[in-house]
Amino acid sequence: MIEKLVDKKDIPKLVKELTEKYNFYAPIKVNGNIEFKRVENVGDIELNFFNSKIPPKEILFPRMETLFTYNINGKNIEIKEPEKSEKKNIIFGIRPCDAHSFVLLENFFGFGEFKDKLFLNKRKNTILMGIGCNNPRNTCFCTSLEGHPFKKEDMDVFLVDLDDKYLITPITDIGKEIIDALSWLVDAKKPDLEKAMKLSEKAESLISTTLDIKDSYKILDSQFSNPIWKEISETCIGCGTCSFLCPTCTCFDVIDEEDKYNNKGRRIRIWDTCQSCLYSLHTSGHNPRNGGIERCRNRILHKFSYYPTNYGLIGCVGCGRCIQLCPVNNDLRAIIKKMNEINKKEEKSIIA
């Protein structure tokens, strides 16, 4: 049997072995918030968690990343690229929705002629050891996006929390390699698999939000000047919470920082958001997305229209972070429902 078991009390042993070989990231509580951080002490890991506030995209696409640094010495300019880690990364405890977001990120950073090597290399060197969601929340809707609280396919190793132990299923070759190396793991038995199956069914039944999103892009294409955008953006205050905490948002800003007095500098990239007043501001001073209406519309269209059109994928994984954390409770579920109502109205008028 390829499925293995690990007792929860043996997790430190497992982590210890893996940290020797890999850069090991896991959920850790920082100031009361769960975040995926590089593990220094096994004891810091918090596995009784729902999901992290900042999505694990942060590991591959950090809030701030140095692209290169430079030193100027007379006429010589020395450019240094950031040091690469020799070790591969493991992201332990990633949820299925966030693991799926990596597929979307790969599409974005790997699209077209110019590949983002920085991201893609890191992605290639990152192994996902995810855990299924036994208790999805009211704000979760992965099942509306072809996801599932127990979706294994986007992971390398998939774990199921069976109360006192984890069921471990290697998915990819590299996943199998890792699990084979942990020779002390015991084989899972039939009742364990059955229990995992039941938990999976239960988790699915707990998802109370179902949204019809698959065909939204067809109708959104022609709804650029629909009045719903005004309605949707009316109470939006224009902060970047929804996009910064979104596992699929990828916009970034590139900044050159010069240290003139020391003849050096660096080029960095930081997260950007379509909600910012600088986003898409032209050199002329003109901004095609000058107000809240245009900015809110861009966020929705990007996820539910441009993404499906460009990559054949919906740009949302249904994690619910934007719903939980929007300062003014501008609920994405309500926005999607409003979009679908245009659908129905249009259909009616076509039939009539």
Place this chain on the structure above:
Amino acid sequence: MSKLNLDNQKIQEKMREVARNLLKEKKVDLIIGYSEGTVPLSSAPVFIRKEEEVDKLIWNNLCYVNLAKYLIPNIKENVDGKLVDLKVGIISKGCVARSIIHLMVEHQIKKENITIIGIKCNGIINRRKIEKEVGAEEIIETYLLDDNFIVKGKDFEKKFNYDEYMNELCKHCTIKSPPKSDSLKDIIVGESQESYSLEEKFEDVIEFEEKTPDERWNYMKELLQDCTRCYACREACPLCYCNLCFVDQNLPTWFGKTSEISDILIFHMVRALHLAGRCVECGACSSVCPMGIDLSIINRKINRIVKDRYDFTSGLSLEKLPPMMAFKMEDKQEFMLEED
């Protein structure tokens, strides 16, 4: 039922009645208020244009957004091809009304367009603190019972003492409904407050000041390290209305934009300085922070300086000029170098 709850319900009923009449008598085109949130520990700002929608308005201890934010830029609507200022009724607890008054002093909103619908606030629940303490469990329901805020999930129930789990700023607040004054009486309907104490002990600030520089530095570093620079604090602040914030200046860049602690710190410090003599201590910045960063100590420190030096509290009167808008010869300026 708890007394707090009864109070809230009475306030809500009265507020809806006032709002309904304002719309019926066409004294306002629009009411800005709060509606029920779709997730626990939240509420959603709402714009009401029709009498029949007035029942969407709610009032409870989770109405944390400062609605004055929505008044700038002035809300306009297209009437016969012309943009006309709308007449707005705005549900105002004490701090919202104070923001409005201060914005009028700064000539940002016109008095004739605003009707302040005054309500009395008992203090807003510290939603981020509760959320952090509850942790992994999903909150399904919250309500007030006696002196406690009850948080219920599938397999748990937790009690949070209301007075203790109020926003830090609300604990110091004495101006719970719109402050009464002659120059405002024609624009305030509903509740208003005649007397309030402006005595402030600033115990929290003094405690902070007594720390060593190292301790203060570490405190700030820990407090702000999680800031993602989403600027929810700035965007939720009714007094942060600049067209282009100093931190967004990029021709040339004025401040670093990274998430390194020095850049994060300087953003919050400079923003706090810009709020000197202006901040009304509504706590919206902390309530909206997705990472649950409580900025109150920074603003309280600045407010203490303003209080000590100028004996000024913002948002109480249309006549009194805020210290940063006025210059007096007798103002202390010990930072100036004396000429020999």
